[in-house]
Amino acid sequence: MKVAYNIPEFREARRKLNGSLGFVPTMGYLHEGHLELVRRARAENKNTAVSIFINPTQFGPREDLAAYPRDPDRDLSRLREEKVDLVLMPDAAEMYPPGYGTWVNVEGVTERLEGAARPGHFRGVATVVAKLFNIVEPTRAYFGEKDAQQLIVIKKMAADLDMGVQVITVPTVREFDGLAMSSRNVYLDLEERESALVLHKALTLARNLHSKGERNADVIRKEMTALIQEEPRAKIDYVSIADASTLDELSSIDRPAVVSLAVKIGKTRLIDNITLAG
Ligand code: PAF
Numbered sequence: 650m651k652v653a654y655n656i657p658e659f660r661e662a663r664r665k666l667n668g669s670l671g672f673v674p675t676m677g678y679l680h681e682g683h684l685e686l687v688r689r690a691r692a693e694n695k696n697t698a699v700s701i702f703i704n705p706t707q708f709g710p711r712e713d714l715a716a717y718p719r720d721p722d723r724d725l726s727r728l729r730e731e732k733v734d735l736v737l738m739p740d741a742a743e744m745y746p747p748g749y750g751t752w753v754n755v756e757g758v759t760e761r762l763e764g765a766a767r768p769g770h771f772r773g774v775a776t777v778v779a780k781l782f783n784i785v786e787p788t789r790a791y792f793g794e795k796d797a798q799q800l801i802v803i804k805k806m807a808a809d810l811d812m813g814v815q816v817i818t819v820p821t822v823r824e825f826d827g828l829a830m831s832s833r834n835v836y837l838d839l840e841e842r843e844s845a846l847v848l849h850k851a852l853t854l855a856r857n858l859h860s861k862g863e864r865n866a867d868v869i870r871k872e873m874t875a876l877i878q879e880e881p882r883a884k885i886d887y888v889s890i891a892d893a894s895t896l897d898e899l900s901s902i903d904r905p906a907v908v909s910l911a912v913k914i915g916k917t918r919l920i921d922n923i924t925l926a927g
Contacts, residue, residue: 650729652736656784659737663786666734668695672787672814674778677701678718679727682822682830686791687731689819698735698785699728705741707773718835737785744780753779755802755809761896763798763920766886766911774799775806782807782814790814795821795829797907797922798896821921823849829921836917844882845914848921851876851888855908859925866890866899869908877912886911886918893924903927 653659663670671690675683690697701724708714721738728736752772758764759771782790790807792800804816822830827849828842837845851873858869873888891898893905902925909922 650725650733650736652725652738654738654740655743656737656739659735659739659784662735663698666696669788670694670696670698670786672781672785672790673697673699674781674790674792675699675701676703676717676832677724678720678832678835679724680822680830680832680834682793682795684727684731685822686793686819687728687733689817690789690791691732693817694788696734697732698737698787699733700737700739700781700785702737702739702744702777702781703741704744704773704777706745706776707770709767709769712767713833713836716836718832737781744777752776753806753810755806758798758801758805758896761798761891761898762887762889762909763911771799771802775802778803779806779810779812782812787814789817791817791819793821794818794924795831795921797909797924801894801896827853829919831919833917833919837914841882841915841917844880845917845919847877847880847883847914848910848912848919851910852908852921852923855890856923856925859902864902866902866906869902873908873910877910882914884913886913 651662671694673686673690703717753775754772755775764771807814807816828845854876855869855873870888877883877885888910890906890908893907899906904927906925907922911920
């Protein structure tokens with residue numbers, strides 16, 4: 650496995666690869682969810698590349714950039730075990746040198762949910778992913794369904810800008826009890842870890858109501874909200890039932906819908922979602 654610590658080093662190694670390249674962009678602190686993306690990339694491509702870069706431009710001023718968990722040595726040994734070919738680990742000064750001034754804004758879908766709660770977040774995500782696609786030149790890029798809105802944004806960006814990269818959705822990987830895997834789960838203490846299950850419980854409730862025939866989105870939102878409010882450590886940011894491609898809120902589930910939520914457990918903000926057929 651070749652580890653490139655800067656862009657020219659990566660490009661030189663990339664030039665030597667023949668055949669398709671599957672790419673997994675990450676911010677490190679890798680868990681099973683990331684490794685599942687890597688395995689899909691390996692299974693579907695001749696070569697596999699992973700980037701590890703904590704992108705400062707997608708964090709708001711009051712967010713957890715400085716505290717974001719890191720363990721590059723452990724990350725690299727996990728990627729070696731997965732037989733990844735190439736790893737890119739640039740530093741922030743190379744990605745955003747003094748005078749940096751070009752940004753990618755995906756309109757519409759970035760204005761709701763995570764975009765409304767975290768102003769500027771998707772501008773940072775779209776910009777860094779565009780830069781990484783330009784550097785890595787992947788055939789396919791793999792993203793987890795846990796960040797459903799991010800996936801919609803990246804798919805739209807890749808299509809609108811004719812990037813020629815196939816953006817592949819990989820289902821969310823969950824812990825044994827249903828908690829979605831996330832690097833931020835490390836912030837939870839034991840009691841908070843227990844309380845965090847309320848996200849999965851609320852989504853399961855939505856799925857059950859839907860499979861019993863409930864199509865009124867307000868009814869489902871209200872039931873989910875009531876369930877989460879029973880958990881004293883949980884503070885709801887949003888509970889959304891939205892059109893799966895535009896993320897417009899629905900009053901009736903008459904088409905594929907994403908049920909998503911953001912809930913603070915103590916100081917940790919967690920997100921999760923499921924998709925319902927119409
Ligand atoms: O999902 C993430 O980890 C990040 O948003 C990404 C796609 C690596 C961009 O920094």
